[in-house]
Structure formats: structure tokens, C-alpha cells
Amino acid sequence: MESRKNIAGSACGLVGLVLTFAGVAGAHRPVVVAGLYGAGALIAPPERPALPDFPDPSAQLDEVRDDFEKLRGYLTDVELSAAAATRLRGLTDLLAALLDRGWAAELLTHDPEGVHVLSRIVRRDLPETVDGFVRTRWWTRMAPGSESPELHLERQLGLLTEDAERLAAGLREAEARRQESHTRYLEERGGTV
Template sequence: MAISDRLVRYLGSTKNLVGSAGGLAGLGLHFTGLAGPYWPLIVVGLYGAGALAAPPQRVTLVIDDTVARTGRLRADLDGLLARAGEHRLPAEARERVDVIASVLRDVLLRSDVLSDSPDLMYEVSRAVRTDLPTSLETYLNLPRWYAVRRTGHGTAGEELIAQLDLITASVMRTAEAVYDADHRRMRDHTRYLRDREPDDDLGSPPRAG
């Protein structure tokens, strides 16, 4: 099995790809009649030269668990929403939960950005595993009569709405930070497109012919 794994890795390696390109060049010389009777040796030699000249494969020892972590967070979020959906929630609260879940699902698709930012990953994880479940669980554990009872601080439902608004603001800030890198790349590309064009050509129609 170990030999088979090494063989599979080598077949996809840069050395094999470059060597194969050299071997194909040798075959091209043979088909054009330039390699002579020793063309097999030329093919092998060009393959070997290409494989030796190719840069070595980069050693990767650090395991990036971001994709697995975002997958677990998505599963936790889906499980939380399914369990909460089995219980009563005020309509306004349910609307806010849907918005929060939608934003979090979008952010969790960007494992490429989250892998480079432990702070953003922490914010997403905290929203999914602490902030949102704590608010929903505390409210849902209240008796219904108490949840709608108005005190000097308002109802428990109003308190839940206030908490969900704060969570919404937090996940929105996290999402903005995640997508800010894409926006910067867009601005950089706009600047590049402008800089490569002469000023007098901006806004003028393309020349015919």
C-alpha cells in the first residue's frame, strides 16, 4: 500500500509532469525523423533530464484543519436551527435567527479566508456555539406564561430580540471582514486596469480595424 501511495503521489508530482513533457518532446523528434535509431534512449534521456530539472515538491507538514472545522460548524449550526425550530419562537426572533444563519453559512464557505485569520474563525465559532445557542436556550427554557409577562425590564421576548440584534451586528462585522479582502482585490484590479490605459484613451470608443 505504501509503495502504491508513493507511486500515485509521484505520478501527480511536478517532476513527473516536467519529465513527461521532455519525453513527449523526444517522441516529437522521433516522429519528425530527427532522433534516428536511438530515439528510445533520447526519450528516456529527455524524461530524466526534465524530472531532474524540475523543482522538488514542497514539504507540507502543517495540517490545515480549517475545512474540517468549518464543516463541523455548519453541522452544529444546522443542528441548532433544527432543534430550535421544534419550539416556539416569536416571529421577529425567528426572522433574525434566519438572517444570522444565512450570514454564517455564507462566511463558513470561505474557509480560504478563515484559515488565514484565527480571529475571524473564533468569532464565527463563538456565534455558532456560544452566542446564538445561549440566547435561544435561555429563552426557550422559560415557561410560556413568563416569557410573555411584562416586567420593569420588558418581556423575555423583547430581551431575546435585543440579544439577536447584537449577534446580528457581530456576525455582520465578521462577514464584512471576510469579504473585505475580495473588495480590496477588486479595487486593486480597477486601479490596474486604469493605470495600464493612456489617459487620452479613457472613455473613447475602440478604434476600428
């Protein structure tokens, strides 16, 4: 009853009734009313399905923040060498700064790729890196003489830190471009500095 096709058909059918009462339709009035209804139904735009309701980037960031807090709890229980612990602390500090609710979060809400990078590091890469280390370290104790799992852990943490630093550099560049753009705007408006 509420479809666009029915509404358009009914409006055209009413025009047919008006034509019938005006005497224009003559003896063919039922055909005119039905034909106008059908024509209206055919020319009406089709119904569009509703767009899916995806969470906005700020809601996605909130979920990543929650997952990061869970991850931090997990990381406090893992025994690491001093060098690996230092690298891990540097990475988690950088991730905490990127996930902070300040200006970085505002920039990330306009950067879905950045949200994806953070999500990938927090939800998959960092937990897998640390879990792989814990598992391999246990096996290394059972069969000594193989390559130290600490070396792989430190390399992996270094690579993840580089990913996070690239993201931070991209956000910093975006903010610098915004500032430069505002300076140009003010200069073009007539106010020179």
C-alpha cells in the same frame, strides 16, 4: 542512535579514527577519538520536539458547519414570536452564507479571527440566547408581569446579527482590497485600463 548529537559525535569520532590511522593522533588516539566524539555531540543542535498537529482552518470550518446543522435542527423545535422568528431567520441565513463552501469559506481560511467569531456565534452565543429565552419564557408563565423574554431575545439576536454582519463586511473589504491591489499591479505592469 538516530539523534543529531549521536550522528554528529559519530562523524567527528570517524575523523578521529582517520587521524589515528594517519598517525597524527599518536599514543593518545583513544582520547582523540573520544574527545572528537564528545565535541561533535556538544556542537550538534538539540532535538526539537515536533510541532503539535492543529487542524487547519478549513477543517475547523467543516466542524463549525456540522455544528451549525445541529443547531438548525434545534432551532426548528423552538416556538418564537413572529418578530423573533424573522430576526432568527435573518441571522441563520447570514450564518449559512458565511459557512457556505464558496468564496467566503476561502477567505475565512485565511482569517482565524473570523473562524473564531463564527464558531462562538454557532457554538455558544446563539444556542445560549435561544435556550435562555426558552427557560425564561417558562418562568414568566409561572410569574407574569415581569419584562418579556421576547424583548431580550430580539435584542440578543440583533446583537448577534451585527457581529455576523461585521464579519461579512470585513470579508467584503478584504476582497475589495485584493481586487484593488490586482488593479494596481496591472497598472504598474504597464497595462492601463
